[in-house]
Amino acid sequence: MQKSVTFIENYFTNADIKPLFGSTFLDTVSVYGIESYNVVGVINGKEGSNEYVLIGAHYDHLGSIKSSADSVFNGANDNASGVSAVLQIAGALTPKKYNKNVIIAIFTGEEYGLIGSSHLAKKLKSNGINLVYAINFEMIGRPLTSDSSKVYITGFDKSDFAQTANASINYDFIKFEKIDTEHRLFNQADNYPFYEVFQIPSHTLSTYGFKNDAYYHKLKDEYSHLNIKPMNYIIDRSTQIVKALLETDKEIRLN
Numbered sequence: 001m002q003k004s005v006t007f008i009e010n011y012f013t014n015a016d017i018k019p020l021f022g023s024t025f026l027d028t029v030s031v032y033g034i035e036s037y038n039v040v041g042v043i044n045g046k047e048g049s050n051e052y053v054l055i056g057a058h059y060d061h062l063g064s065i066k067s068s069a070d071s072v073f074n075g076a077n078d079n080a081s082g083v084s085a086v087l088q089i090a091g092a093l094t095p096k097k098y099n100k101n102v103i104i105a106i107f108t109g110e111e112y113g114l115i116g117s118s119h120l121a122k123k124l125k126s127n128g129i130n131l132v133y134a135i136n137f138e139m140i141g142r143p144l145t146s147d148s149s150k151v152y153i154t155g156f157d158k159s160d161f162a163q164t165a166n167a168s169i170n171y172d173f174i175k176f177e178k179i180d181t182e183h184r185l186f187n188q189a190d191n192y193p194f195y196e197v198f199q200i201p202s203h204t205l206s207t208y209g210f211k212n213d214a215y216y217h218k219l220k221d222e223y224s225h226l227n228i229k230p231m232n233y234i235i236d237r238s239t240q241i242v243k244a245l246l247e248t249d250k251e252i253r254l255n
Contacts, residue, residue: 001036001108004059008039008087008106015091017041017104021127029108029119036060036108038116043093043102052124054103054134055089055242056117057082058110058190062217076223077213079110081141085235092239098246100132107190117190121197133161133201133252134194135242139208140234141226144177148230151205151238152177155186159201161252168244173237179210201252205238 009025011017019025020042027038039059042052061075074080083106090104103124109115117136124131144150153162153174162174180186185204186195195202207230208216215221245252 001060005037005039008059008083011087011091012039012041012104015087016094017043017090020103027120027123029116031060031109031112031115036116038108038120039106040120041090041104043090043104044097045099045101046097049099049101050130051099052101052103052129052131053246054105054131054194055086055137056103056105056107056134056190057086057137058107058116059083060108060111060116062111065219067219070219073217073219074222076221076226077139077141077208078216078221079138080223081139081226081231082137084231085137085140085238088235089239089242092243093246096247099249100246102246103129103131110190114190114193118193121193125197131194131198131200133159134191134203135161136189136191136202136204137238138189138204138206139213140206141231142207142213143227143230144207144209145212146177146209147175149173149233150175151207151234152180154180154189154191154204154206155195155202156180157255158186158195159203159252159254161201161203164250164252165241165245168248168250169237169240171237173241174205177209183210199254201254207234
């Protein structure tokens with residue numbers, strides 16, 4: 001965990017992302033009695049900007065087991081892939097000032113009940129942060145079997161995010177997948193606490209389709225099993241969308 005935190009902190013610093021809370025990127029949170037951290041930064045908007053959007057992903061996984069061979073759950077798809085997307089998007093946003101401030105949040109404690117994101121949502125609310133929408137990235141390292149060039153969104157019908165985002169790049173990149181409603185995925189990822197606390201559009205983008213990932217929550221969820229070319233394509237498209245939404249200052253509305 002500490003290695004991951006240090007890597008993310010260094011990335012933030014090198015990308016000119018500022019701490020959201022005081023002088024530190026670390027937002028301390030207890031995960032079942034163990035001190036852990038969300039890593040939280042902000043890309044400040046134009047002077048006078050009082051609206052915030054949040055882009056996030058979780059970096060925690062299942063830890064390790066006693067084994068004479070491989071003992072570490074690396075979590076390459078779940079969810080280093082999502083963290084990679086968020087960091088690369090953040091790096092692409094810093095050269096410009098937008099009308100909205102952008103919070104970059106890398107969460108702990110997702111695997112144990114959305115602990116980090118729940119903590120942060122309540123903290124942002126108590127600090128008077130005017131959050132208007134949130135986007136979470138989860139497991140994008142193995143492409144959808146239905147279309148390797150697209151992602152699905154959780155809670156498709158809860159806001160006009162998918163339609164507005166697709167229109168912003170003139171391409172139907174974000175789609176509906178019935179597994180979302182069949183498995184209640186909207187409620188099970190780090191988007192949900194921000195929807196619950198702020199009552200705003202808050203969704204997860206993913207390509208996890210259950211049948212396309214044989215290594216979910218297994219020791220062999222490693223980098224060598226990621227499909228990097230479609231993952232990079234997804235990150236590029238997602239970056240285009242985030243930049244377009246910020247540049248045009250689009251409002252995302254709940255349905």
